[in-house]
Amino acid sequence: MSEPERKKQNPTDLQAHPGRLVAYYLLLFFFIFQTSMLLRELGANYDLQQFARIKEIIDTGFTFSMAFESLFETFFSLLLSFIFTLPVAWVYTLTKDEENFDSSLAQTVVVLAMVVTGVMVVISDVTARAFALAGVVAAVRFRNTLQDTKDAVYIFIAVAIGMGCGTRVYHITVWLSVIMSLTMYLLWKYKFGASLRRSAKALGKKDVQKIYAQTSGEALQHVERELGQQMRLMQWAQMRTDDVKGKKKANAALIVESSDAYTAIEQVDKVLDAYGGKWQLANITSDTPGRSTLEYVGRLPKETTPATLIDAIQQSSSPAIIEIKFRSLKGLKNPLDADKKSHDDGEDGN
Amino acid sequence: MEASNKLPSLQNPFNIPLNVGLAGGDLPARYFAAAVVLLLTIAAVPPLKFSYGSLKIFDLLASMSGTILLMAGLVFSQKTHYAGGMLILTALLMMWLSGREWSWPAMILGVLVLGWMLQNLLTKRCGINKLLGIDSCQT
Numbered sequence: 001m002s003e004p005e006r007k008k009q010n011p012t013d014l015q016a017h018p019g020r021l022v023a024y025y026l027l028l029f030f031f032i033f034q035t036s037m038l039l040r041e042l043g044a045n046y047d048l049q050q051f052a053r054i055k056e057i058i059d060t061g062f063t064f065s066m067a068f069e070s071l072f073e074t075f076f077s078l079l080l081s082f083i084f085t086l087p088v089a090w091v092y093t094l095t096k097d098e099e100n101f102d103s104s105l106a107q108t109v110v111v112l113a114m115v116v117t118g119v120m121v122v123i124s125d126v127t128a129r130a131f132a133l134a135g136v137v138a139a140v141r142f143r144n145t146l147q148d149t150k151d152a153v154y155i156f157i158a159v160a161i162g163m164g165c166g167t168r169v170y171h172i173t174v175w176l177s178v179i180m181s182l183t184m185y186l187l188w189k190y191k192f193g194a195s196l197r198r199s200a201k202a203l204g205k206k207d208v209q210k211i212y213a214q215t216s217g218e219a220l221q222h223v224e225r226e227l228g229q230q231m232r233l234m235q236w237a238q239m240r241t242d243d244v245k246g247k248k249k250a251n252a253a254l255i256v257e258s259s260d261a262y263t264a265i266e267q268v269d270k271v272l273d274a275y276g277g278k279w280q281l282a283n284i285t286s287d288t289p290g291r292s293t294l295e296y297v298g299r300l301p302k303e304t305t306p307a308t309l310i311d312a313i314q315q316s317s318s319p320a321i322i323e324i325k326f327r328s329l330k331g332l333k334n335p336l337d338a339d340k341k342s343h344d345d346g347e348d349g350n
Numbered sequence: 351m352e353a354s355n356k357l358p359s360l361q362n363p364f365n366i367p368l369n370v371g372l373a374g375g376d377l378p379a380r381y382f383a384a385a386v387v388l389l390l391t392i393a394a395v396p397p398l399k400f401s402y403g404s405l406k407i408f409d410l411l412a413s414m415s416g417t418i419l420l421m422a423g424l425v426f427s428q429k430t431h432y433a434g435g436m437l438i439l440t441a442l443l444m445m446w447l448s449g450r451e452w453s454w455p456a457m458i459l460g461v462l463v464l465g466w467m468l469q470n471l472l473t474k475r476c477g478i479n480k481l482l483g484i485d486s487c488q489t
Contacts (some may be wrong), residue, residue: 020424022424023424027417030417031414034410034417037406038411041403041407041410043407128480
């Protein structure tokens with residue numbers, strides 16, 4: 001059974017009878033009233049000159065005008081703090097999606113501002129109290145990791161509003177509340193970060209569509225063939241690395257067009273063996289009769305340039321070799337990985 | 351069957367079961383309250399000539415302790431409602447009577463309340479507990 005269900009079935013006394021809390025507070029006020037009566041009676045009946053602190057409590061703690069002034073200030077500040085933070089909490093509930101919404105944080109934002117107001121009222125201008133508060137805060141551990149960075153911003157707004165109300169700069173606090181709520185709302189409404197990213201992506205897609213529209217069918221076939229080949233080579237290079245752990249990834253591909261595949265393989269293998277680099281014949285395709293494409297994948301040795309390699313193969317003067325192409329695979333990402341990433345991003349954006 | 355179970359208790363309101371025990375601090379609170387009411391009653395005896403100021407202080411202290419007991423009963427799941435309520439009411443009434451210079455009635459009130467409290471303590475049965483649905487014999 002989950003915790004909320006358990007609590008629902010076995011409520012504590014206070015959960016079952018919330019009116020008791022009201023009764024408790026009524027009794028508390030009654031108790032304070034009795035205390036004031038008692039202290040006044042003590043003051044009237046006994047000479048309290050020796051008990052300066054008790055006398056001070058009687059004189060200042062229960063003076064109606066002073067108590068009313070403090071009471072009014074505290075109530076007014078707390079009320080304004082509550083009112084100013086409500087829209088911030090409302091913006092939070094509005095802008096948070098269902099999965100990440102935390103009702104506790106919404107309540108915390110409102111209550112935190114009131115608490116900070118209370119703290120500021122208590123501290124007022126007394127430096128010693130401020131230091132005492134720092135000590136208390138250091139002693140009490142209440143840190144909590146917030147999942148969303150934006151949640152921390154709401155907490156800071158609540159603290160700022162609380163401090164403003166506590167120090168009675170209501171004119172600043174009200175604008176702080178309005179501007180921050182509006183900013184957070186507008187950023188959410190127009191999906192500030194996401195919209196920038198999406199517009200950049202949309203622009204890229206449009207360009208590709210334009211190019212496609214202007215390209216002839218033959219050219220498109222060529223592009224698709226080239227892309228297919230690149231994907232094939234990348235996958236092969238990846239598989240070669242995965243097969244043997246610690247093996248360096250292939251960084252080059254050699255594409256040889258030949259009229260006689262057997263002879264061409266023999267000639268090319270000789271040259272590649274001579275130059276080193278652990279080349280492997282990855283693929284042989286034959287689209288037209290009497291013409292084959294050999295695809296080699298490997299690592300080009302540091303001291304060898306692509307031109308040297310191609311020259312060496314051409315100098316073997318085999319009539320079987322028609323065309324040689326070198327393709328670097330450096331810095332290219334596996335097309336499948338890129339597809340997967342863009343798919344994930346698309347889901348996030350939605 | 352349910353109706354027949356309830357009827358006898360409705361017909362006889364004085365049929366109070368044993369409901370005063372140690373659970374929730376009911377019994378100790380009652381002893382404390384009885385002792386305080388006894389002290390207040392003694393203080394209210396006119397020949398002892400306690401001033402009204404002193405009596406007021408005693409009564410207020412008693413009432414304050416009763417308030418704390420009642421608060422404990424309301425919020426902290428204790429069963430000290432009776433002791434708290436009796437202390438508050440008795441102390442405030444005695445203070446009011448003393449303020450009107452009705453010292454004898456104040457003392458008589460104290461004696462009556464003390465008698466009632468002692469009767470409850472001796473029989474371990476309390477009508478107020480029954481009324482409030484409190485049974486301090488069971489935890």
